[in-house]
Amino acid sequence: MRLLALNKPFGTICQFSPHETRASLADWVKVPGVYPAGRLDSDSEGLLLLTDDGALQARIAEPRHKLVKRYWAQVEGAIDEAALKKLASGVDLGDYVTRPCRANHVEPGSMLWTRTPPIRYRAAIPTTWIELSITEGKNRQVRRMTAAVGFPTLRLVRVGVGALDIFSLGLQPGESVELRSNAPWDGVV
Template identity: 45%
Template sequence: MSYRYILFYKPYDVLSQFTDDDPTKAIRKTLKDFIAIPLVYSVGRLDRDSEGLLLLTNDNFVKHRLIDPKFAHPRTYWVQVEKIPDETALQQLTRGVQLSDYRTKPAQVKLLSTEPSLPPREPPIRFRKTVPTAWLELTLTEGRNRQVRKMTAAVGFPTLRLVRVAIAHLSLTGLAPGEWRDLTEVELKQLRQILGNY
């Protein structure tokens, strides 16, 4: 079997799957609207209202290794939040946050001094003159449902925009929303090394 490894910049308002499981909803965009390659599937997911990097493959070993929490592969996000997080909130995110049913693992957190260079989101986020916003860079080694949004809300700074910019060493660089490309030989070699030289 010939394996494919694809990086895709998922736009806002697109499902991280090839079919829409809910026919009662209005027509929603899926991966099928952007990628016409049979039998590749997303390694993990991004919420419909999140953007950024997805890895798609038909290699089940890679898929398993990257989503199994025991292997703890980093995922990096740029997160726009309401208000300016203080040092206490940043420390809470770094140490791990108690959510309703679990405590998150420690994370790497950085308050960005400037807004990251990203394409504008369509539609744009809501803007309120009286409420400043800030951008965080957050790196996690776990990926639970809506985890980043729950974490920032738990420390008092709700997420307005969420963009995954990296999975391990793979990044969004060079891709625009809706674009995809195959991994380069170098990227694939690095991925194999990370996953145990299979």
Template identity: 50%
Template sequence: MLLAFDKPYGVLSQFTPEPGSRWRTLAEFGFPPEVYPLGRLDADSEGLLLLSDEPGLATRLLDPKRGHAREYFAQVERVPTPDALARLARGVRIGDFDTAPCRVRLLDTPPPLPPRDPPIRVRKNVPDAWLSLELTEGKNRQVRRMTAAIGHPTLRLVRVRIGRFVLDPESLPPGRWRELTGAERAAVFR
């Protein structure tokens, strides 16, 4: 089985709580037994998380050699210049790692996402902007580290697509999950 979950802010991508952690876990959401997350989203990130009970799907989906696309909407501080976006698209150094090239674009309007609970901090004198980033790799906190590397810290991060399967927050609101149909499952692996 392959499940899509719209992970809310403040939820770890695991079933077991971390000692002393303030974050919630997947155990609260009534998943069927034996499923496990395919990949991760940090507790402070939101959006599409896949879970399965099928061995081998994680490798099929997450192996960087397969170049499996994942799209994120990132709300960042200040409006990046075309040069900053070009740097991001070429790949940036984060720590001791050079990111692969990615597709990035500045969104003209904020995406139609449900409000985050709690809301992001708003700074009246600092504008923000929304970016779409399509990556084929997934290092720890990679999108946040990439936007910080070009001088635009991420305020909110939402994964909206894996493969060709797009999260629709109207039919799958935050905190809800459902099993994917055959066509949706095929879209994930395209």
């Protein structure tokens, strides 16, 4: 079994086949036979796990296993406690209601890399960073959740999957590392 952790750069699509206008996983991962366990939209960045083991891929990606995925979202506006409580209790997105999750403020400081290209800066509109820990992973879920409570996401970074944390792995955008089977995450994912 092989398991890789990749810091997926902004603008990269979660497929290995070439794309006309965007980078693909093949531009960053040279290990044959591995596939993403879950997805990140091209405009999202951060921790993406890849494996050659179908059972492990299912344990990571399928919501029924309730593996926690942590995201840092830079949202437009100064998000308040009432909006964080709405996020935490579950948000009605029209086609489904999200599961309860953890939602809190976070200060990335120097831990977070600079995005290329940077987000649009507007001096008159503040931004806030929040952390969401969810056990689902539906299409554009975090972006839809923050928009539903009035704070659209400007930048979205997956910082953790299960016990794995992108910062403890020390990965910069485009870098990957193969995880050992006896690593501390073993049995948690």
